[in-house]
Amino acid sequence: MESMAVKSRGFTLMELMIVVAIIMILAAVGFSNYVFSLKKSRDAARKSDFATIAKGLEAFANDFTVYPDDDGSGKIKACGADTALTACVWGDDAMKVLIGGNYQTYLSKIPKDPVDGQYYYYKKTTGGFELYAGLENISDPNYSEVAVSCGTNVNCSYTLTQAGVK
Numbered sequence: 001m002e003s004m005a006v007k008s009r010g011f012t013l014m015e016l017m018i019v020v021a022i023i024m025i026l027a028a029v030g031f032s033n034y035v036f037s038l039k040k041s042r043d044a045a046r047k048s049d050f051a052t053i054a055k056g057l058e059a060f061a062n063d064f065t066v067y068p069d070d071d072g073s074g075k076i077k078a079c080g081a082d083t084a085l086t087a088c089v090w091g092d093d094a095m096k097v098l099i100g101g102n103y104q105t106y107l108s109k110i111p112k113d114p115v116d117g118q119y120y121y122y123k124k125t126t127g128g129f130e131l132y133a134g135l136e137n138i139s140d141p142n143y144s145e146v147a148v149s150c151g152t153n154v155n156c157s158y159t160l161t162q163a164g165v166k
Contacts, residue, residue, distance in 0.1 A: 039136040042114045043158075046133045047142075049111035049120070050160045056095050056107035057129055058162070063104065067129045067162070074121035074132075074148075078106065090119055118151035128162030 011019075060078055061067045068078035068085065075087035081098040088095050091112030096105040113119050113133065121132040134150035135143050135157045142165050143157050150156040159165065 036137075043135045043137050043140060045114050046120075046135065046158065050131050050133065050158075052111060053107065053120075053122075053131060054160060054162070056110075059106045060095070060097075061128075063099075067124055070122050070124045074119065074123070076110070076122045113150070115151075118154050121148050121150055121156060123148075125161075131160045132156035133158045 057067055057076075057078075064082075068076050071077050071087035073087075075090070076095065077085045077087050078095050078097060079088040079093050080086045085097065088110050090110055093110055094105055095107035095110055096103045111120070115136075118134050123130045123132070132146065132148045132150055133156060134154040137143065138157075140158075144159070145155045145157045146159060148156040
């Protein structure tokens with residue numbers, strides 16, 4: 001009698017394991033690139049927010065000849081009546097001041113950090129102001145940690161002054 005050769009159809013277990021391993025490697029690389037892109041986009045939003053805030057601060061200084069005070073905890077004192085300015089809340093209030101019965105709006109909405117638990121920090125200096133934020137991308141050319149807290153376990157690493165990036 002002749003023995004009949006049985007031909008298997010389909011893939012072996014080893015071939016399937018190799019394909020799954022390749023797919024997992026590609027997914028890991030894609031996911032890490034995705035996370036890095038998110039960090040870069042949030043850092044770009046922070047820099048854009050600072051440009052907006054700086055314009056509002058310049059407009060305020062144009063009207064009052066000085067930049068607004070800080071409240072000692074990183075907030076801008078530029079909300080309310082010109083005789084009793086209070087600290088504005090990041091992300092909530094508009095930066096507007098009641099002057100002679102009319103409101104002058106300097107920012108329609110004060111931006112806030114895109115990550116919960118992190119915040120911007122404002123400090124009035126003798127010559128102007130400093131704005132601080134914590135960048136996530138440590139390879140950013142403007143990344144430079146300073147001794148100011150921008151959130152829980154987050155040191156500020158980006159500084160904008162009235163003269164530009166520090």
